[in-house]
Amino acid sequence: MIQQKRIVITGIGVVSPIGNSIQEYWDSLLNGVGGASMITHFDPSELETRFACQVKNFNVNDFIDIKSSNRMDRYAHFGVISAEMALKDSCLKLEEIDPLRIGVIFGSGIGGMQTYHNQFKRYFESGPSRISPFLIPMFIPDMAAGLISIRNKLMGPNYATVSACSSSLHAIMDAWMVLSLGLADYMVCGGSDATVTPMAIAGFNNAKAMSTRNENFETASRPYDIDRDGFVMGEGGGALVLETIDSAKARGAKIYAELCGVGASADAYHMTAPHPDGMGAIAAMKSALSLAGLSVQDIDYINTHGTSTPLGDVAEVKAIKKVFGSYTQSINLSSTKSMTGHLLGAAGAVETIACILAIERQVIPPTINLFRQDPEIDVNITPNKVTQDLASTGYNINKKVRSFVVSEIGYNPRNVEHFVIAFTHRSALESSSFVKQKPKNLDNYLEAFKKSNERLEFLGDAVLDLIVADFLYKKFPDYEEGNLTKLRSSIVNTSSVAKYSKSLKLCEELIVGEGLDRKVLAKSDFVLADLFEAVLGAVYLDAGYEFAKQFVENKILYHQNLNQLVEEDKNFKSALLEVSQYYRLNMPSYLVLEENGPSHNKEFVVGVKIKDKIIGIGRGRTKKDAEQQAAKYAIQKIKPNVGYTLPKLSDEENEVTLNLPENLQRKKHARLPEMSENYIMRHFVKLSTMNYHIDKGMYPLGSCTMKYNPKSCEAAAAQDGFLNLHPLQDEQDIQGALHLMYDLSKYLAEITGLDEVTLQPLAGAHGELLGIFMIRSYHEKKYGTAKKTILTVDSSHGTNPASAVMGGYQIVTVKSDNAGLTDMSDLKSKLSHDVAAFMITNPNTLGIFERNIIALKQELEKFDVLLYMDGANMNALLALCRPGDMGVDVLHLNLHKSFSTPHGGGGPGAGPVGVSKRLSEFLPDPKIVQNLAAGKPVYSLKLNPNSIGQMCAFMGNFAVLVRAYAYILQNGQEGLYLNTQSAIINANYLHHLITKEFESPFKGPYMHEFCLSGAKQKQFGVKTIDVAKRVLDYGFHAPTIYFPLIVNECLMIEPTETESKETLEDFALCLNSIASEAANNPDIVRSAPNTTPHKRLSDTHAVKNINVSFNFNSLTEMN
Known part of the structure; x- marks a missing residue:
């Protein structure tokens, strides 16, 4: 037969309708706070019951990131969060524990009811193709147990218990058995449910099980009241950490209570109704009492199932009376469901936590809303005597609580009676069940120890912990609480207590076991520590706390060098x-x-x-x-x-320094910080974690092409031969660089279909300005004077008109038509011989290809108007079609977008410009030419007589050029073509996934990007900027917003070709979820972001208080 181990509770966590932390939950219990309110999760107007006990002031993303939380049902949110609270409370160092020795058993009565309801609705509205691939994982009742395991790397026994209202008590019972059998060292157990949903409420309504007091919902949950009419639905989660007492003591853990016995049975009577005589409940209670070795007189408090149903409350009390007999009147009963409502599968765990806190704090929580006690329930319900004036009697009873019972009755009905007996820091142990004889002097401690050594050890452990804590708080009142806890642990851990036992020579005075070698046992720290704690427990029972305190202080604490310990910490x-x-x-x-x-x-x-x-x-x-x-x-x-x-300067070096001109000599030391290389690295790595970048996640900025940049291109640009070049080196020393630039310009000319390309411009807008200068030069040479006007489209990038104005032109805007294309009739009306060029983006910023571009070009030629194309969106055209073949005269490219350079932080960039033949003579100086006369190519620089001049150093941003060159060689024509195809497919697939929730102002098909409108969300008070900020909480970068200006509340999205189908679906889920939040919980969207390192910044403040420089004079000089 396997020897039963002693199992204790060392961590608790709760999410409930009356509090989302242990302290908040307990405060609400003591103050009789009811959790009932009108349902806000959905519109309950068609339901018979329109109220419930909902979890309030709860934002899951304060605990779980958006992406992960969206893949969980609400019941799993409650389970994971309560479990992680309990783990934190237990102070377990998971990284030091064998993951195979810590398991999870977590119950749920129903599972993902909200997910089932949402997906059921979606199936009938949109068909099977719209069902989420996460339906099954989110719905099944064992996913909470799985997620707790996955998130915390707990690899021990793992499963769910599903037994309706008894689910979480079954989980605790099973965890107790797993530990008793030695199959694990630690167990996380409990349960959660979230059934405040239309289908669940309707189902229980039709079963006539729920209260329908919609007009007086605050007092609807009234167990044992004669006017009770059914239970009130609740939701939440509760979790406990269990381990053996030896383990808890060895690591100095706080022990809340000991789990001594459990019992379970089934009525085998009816699907939903309890046995009228409570036969199953009677059997379960007797089994648990027997297993715990307790008599009925040892029980002080029973937290009843007490749901407020007419039949259930009476049947349960009948069973209690049959088990406890006449002693029933000496036991306090209460139902905390009067405050929390019925949490179904979570009820047992949440109510166990209430009992644990009652035993720790020696206060029994009340039953509220008990106005007239049912005469059939003639037991001592807390408060004992109820009057109409509740304030006159108070809500709770201050009483010593040694042991308690938690009772839950599930469908079948199943009965799980869960008994806990505990000695906490201040619980007085007076019952003769634990020590048959109180010793009157020290000579009798041996007798007491022999009769009930385990109970005395447990008591002594708790007393020692309390005495040490009191002593330290008084001696070091200003010391940090966390450090005091650490200091206390160093005094009461097993090895330290074993030393005290040795110093008192207890192994020589006490017999620690029959037939065992005392010398062998005396070498065990565990045995020695148990000896000391048992003696201390006996001292406490015989003479009280103050005498025990003097004993510990004189024998231990005054001999500790506490000041030195504090100094070290x-x-x-x-x-x-x-x-x-x-x-x-x-x-x-x-x-x-x-x-x-x-x-x-x-x-x-x-x-x-x-x-x-x-x-x-x-x-x-x-x-x-x-x-x-x-x-x-x-x-x-x-x-x-x-x-x-x-190293110190030599005399010669010192002489040189002293001979420097007076104005170059420093008068005082440079005010530079001195930091180690390690410190600097950590500083910048820490900063990098606060930044968002393409290697961190999807970056869907429209018209920005934030795609993955191959690291091989980075390696190419980082070669020493390229890194160490200088623009003013002799031509013969930089032949390799000139060769690369020459070839790159030829490749880009081939890709764009234009005659020549210059690589000088440093960015897209820089290239635009160069194009405008060349257009001006062209007309000046041809007509002797420049034209005055440039046409732009209302959907164009803002740099188009800005560059034209800088080039000396007036701007006239051409409208877009209803299809999102250039309005041909409006264009024709604005063309004249005074127009120099028409600036167009193709595909345009709406993501639509300008399919009338050939006809458009023909209209321009009638007035010698040049066609300028903004190439910011060339990622949609590479190897698919060529702007030169469409009649484009000038085009700038953004190499940092389409050709593999990380961007988004202000640089670096490159904006090469390609031109048709009639503009080539105006390209900037110098031009790279190739000479093959020597038998091998030699590259040199050549000036053009009609050039507009030089825009910058002729090599431009050379490292960006190297990356682009490597990217083109790696992909080739076929690779570029496949990239373009993928970019177009990704954009259209993503658009398909999200257009149901967001308006799409222009019909596709789309090229590489598309625009949506947030007008639908604005009716709920949620603006596009709120949506964008909320996207950050979901772990993605926000799309471009409020551009182009012709789309109301615009969201401009470009997924690029490098995102997977799964990532696109995740991002779609993100936006669709935000749309749902905007309709149902707009405040969470308006307050976003909530999970970023910094919350929402004030745009107005930034505009009004521009500060782009650092005042070095503000640095503090300490000496």
């Missing part, structure tokens, strides 16, 4: 104070500079001041954390690091 604030005193500076002071975010997820920015100057700034989730970081940085400024050392 000194914090940065203390260190800053010492450094300030050493350098004879003013005392440091701290002030809060910023306080951002919601109350449960704040970020503090704190500055530390010395001499009225801020010398360090820190950030943290708490004010204390931010102060620590600020102090750390302040120390570095006062006591600077040494970043490097240099």
Whole structure:
């Protein structure tokens, strides 16, 4: 037979309708706060019940990133978050634990009911093709257990328990058994449900199980009241961390309670109704009492199933009376469902947590809304005597609670009776069930220890922890709480307590087991620690807490060198104070500079001041954390690091330095920080994590072509031969570079269909300006004077008219027609001999190909108007069609977009310009020419007599040119063609996925990008900029917004060819989810972003308070 192990609870976490943290939940229980409210998740007007106990003030993205949360049902949100709360509360160091020895058993009564409802609706509205591929993973009841495991790398036993209202108690029972059998060392268990959904409410309504008090919903959940009419639906999650008592003690964990026994049974009576005599519940309670080794007199409190149903409440009380008999009147009963509503599969875990807190804090939570107790329920319901004036009796009872019962009855019905007995920090252990005889003097401790050593060990462990904590808080009142906890753990861990046992020679005084070698056992720290704790437990029982406290202080604490321990664990604030005193500076002071975010997820920015100057700034989730970081940085400024050392100057070098002109000699040391290379690397890596870039995720900026840039192109540009060139080197020394530039210009001419290409311009707008200058030169040479006007389209990039104005032209805008193309009739009406050029983007910024471009060109030729094409969107045309074949005279390219250079941070860029033959003589100087006379190509520079001059250093942004050259060679014509095809397919597929939620003002087909309108979302008070900010929360970069100007509330999206089908679907899910949020929860969209390092910035402030420079004189001089 396997020996039963002692299992304790060391971590708890809860998400409930009355609180989303342990403290908030407990405060609400004690104050009798009801969780019922009118349903806001959906429109309940057609339902018989229109209220529920919903989880409030809950933003899942404060805990789980958007992308992950969108792939979970709401029930899984509650399960994952409560479980991770419990893990954090347990202080387990998961990285130090064998993942195969920590498991998860998590229950759910129904699973992803909200997902099922949404997808069921979508199936009938849109057909099977619109069903989410995540339907099954989001819906199945075991996904919460799986996600907890996946997110925290827990590889031990893992499954879900599904038994309606008993699900989470079954999970706790199974976890207890797994630990007892030694199949794991730690278990996360509990349950969650989220069934405030139309189908769930309707189903329970039709079963006549739910209250319909829509006019008085606040008091609808009223267990044991004579006017009760059914339960109130709730939602939430509760989780516990279980482990063996030996494990908990060894790591100095806080022990909430001990799980001593469980019992389970089935009525085998009816699908939904309980057995009228409670036969199954009786069997389960008796089984649990027997397994725990408890008598009925050992139970102080029962948290009942108490759902507020007419039959269920009576049947449960009958079963309790049959088990506990006349002692029933001595037990306090209450139903916390009166406040939380019925959380279905989560109920058992959430109510267990209420009981754990009751035993820890010695207060019994009440049953609210109990106005007239049902005469059939003649038991002691908390509050004991209820009057109409509830305030006169109070809501809770202060009473010593030693042990309790949690009861849940599920459909079938199944009965799980879950018994916990616990000794917490301040619980007084008085029952004779645990120690048959209280020793009257020290000689009798041995007898007490022999009779019930395990119970005494547990009690002594709790008493020791409390005494040490009290002592440290009094001795070090200003010490950081986290550091005090660490210090306390070092005093009460197993090895330390074993030393105290040795010093008192307890192994010589006490017999620790029958037939066992005392000398062998005395070498075990666990045995020695248990001995000491057992003695302390006996001391506590015999003489009380104060005597036990004196015993510990005299025998242990006064012998500890606590000051030295504190000194070794000194914090940065203390260190800053010492450094300030050493350098004879003013005392440091701290002030809060910023306080951002919601109350449960704040970020503090704190500055530390010395001499009225801020010398360090820190950030943290708490004010204390931010102060620590600020102090750390302040120390570095006062006591600077040494970043490097240099050898001393020789006499000759010193002489040279002294002979420098007076005006070149530094009068004082350069004010440069000295940091280690390691520190600098970490600083910039940290900054990089706050940035968004294409290697981090999808970057769907329209007209920007933010695609993946092959790292092989980076490697090509980083070769020493290219990196170390100088533009003014002799031609014979840079033949390789000239060869590359010559070939690249030929390749680009072939790709665009134009006669010649210059590589000089440094960006797209720079290339535009060059094109405008060449157009002016062309007309001046031909007519003796330049023309005055340039036409642009209303959908054009803003740089088009800006470049034309800089070139000395007036601007006239041509309208787009209803199809999003250039309006031919409007163009014809505005053409004249005074027009120099028509600037067009093809495909245009709406993502539509200008299919009338040949006819358009013919109209331009009638007035000798040149056709300028903005090549920003060439990613849609590469190897597919050529602008030169369409009649284009001037074209600029953005090599940093289509030809593999990382961009988006302000540079670098390159904007080569291609021209038709009639403009080639005006290209900027110098031009690279090839000479084959020597038998091998030799490259040189040549000037043109009619050139407009030089736009910049003739090599342009050379590294960008190298990348483009490598990209073209890698892909070839076939590769470029396939890239273009993929870009077009991706854009049209993505458009197809999201047009149901967003308006599409112009019909496709589209090329590489498309535009949507957020007008539909604006009716809910959500603007396009809000949508864009919310996209950041989902882990994507936002699209281009409010451009082109002809689309109301515009979203301009370019997915590029390098994104996978799965990524496109994720991004579509992101936008569709935001559309749903805009309709159902607009505040979460308007307040976005919520998960980025910085929250939403004020655009107005930035415009009104432009600050683009750093004032070096503001640097603080400490000496």
